[in-house]
């Protein structure tokens with residue numbers, strides 16, 4: 670009788686401990702799974718704003734999955750996508766339960782979240798340098814981008830949608846863009862990069878639109894300004910971008 674009880678007890682203890690082990694295994698695998706969940710970027714390789722995000726992820730050496738959005742069939746204007754991006758534009762970043770849109774905001778998030786990975790794009794630990802990075806990120810968004818976009822749009826985006834380039838509009842836009850570039854030329858005579866003598870998110874954010882401009886005859890706007898030209902050659906040859914540029918096929 671005593672022996673049977675001791676066998677039964679032994680059996681129960683073994684089965685309880687194996688259940689605990691199984692439970693711990695399941696918990697630890699799910700923790701491991703959530704720690705290694707890959708970021709998802711909804712976008713398309715040729716899109717400038719998608720390219721901005723992908724370049725930043727490459728600089729930060731972060732793995733991601735690019736989930737293609739079919740602009741041709743208007744997938745970005747359908748309810749499932751509008752639930753992620755209410756303006757119906759790419760890119761969107763999904764990081765577990767967090768959904769972000771606006772490419773510049775996404776790059777800021779990635780630069781801060783992956784602080785210790787890859788290149789320090791926002792100058793943690795140096796408040797003055799970080800301030801200058803913010804200034805030139807704003808300059809790109811408020812001055813450079815509005816000036817360069819009409820040129821790239823007239824040359825590549827309108828024809829891709831079946832329209833034709835308005836060359837007078839390109840010339841007018843090029844004149845305005847040239848004035849912005851004069852400010853860049855002056856700035857880049859005082860420092861190697863926009864925020865100082867270090868590569869940062871401020872430089873990175875200029876890459877995609879300028880890449881398409883440089884595929885056109887209007888590359889002369891950059892090439893005629895020696896400091897801007899040297900800066901462009903430097904930042905566009907970084908592997909984090911050249912990898913992304915392979916899929917930027919809008920300009921053929």
Ligand SMILES: N[C@@H](CCC(=O)N[C@@H](CS)C(=O)NCC(=O)O)C(=O)O
Nearest residue numbers: 716717718757758759760771772773
């Ligand atoms: N400010 C937004 C602009 C996004 C944007 O213009 N995306 C373009 C592709 S580069 C797009 O989705 N175009 C399609 C459309 O607007 O219908 C950002 O930086 O993410």
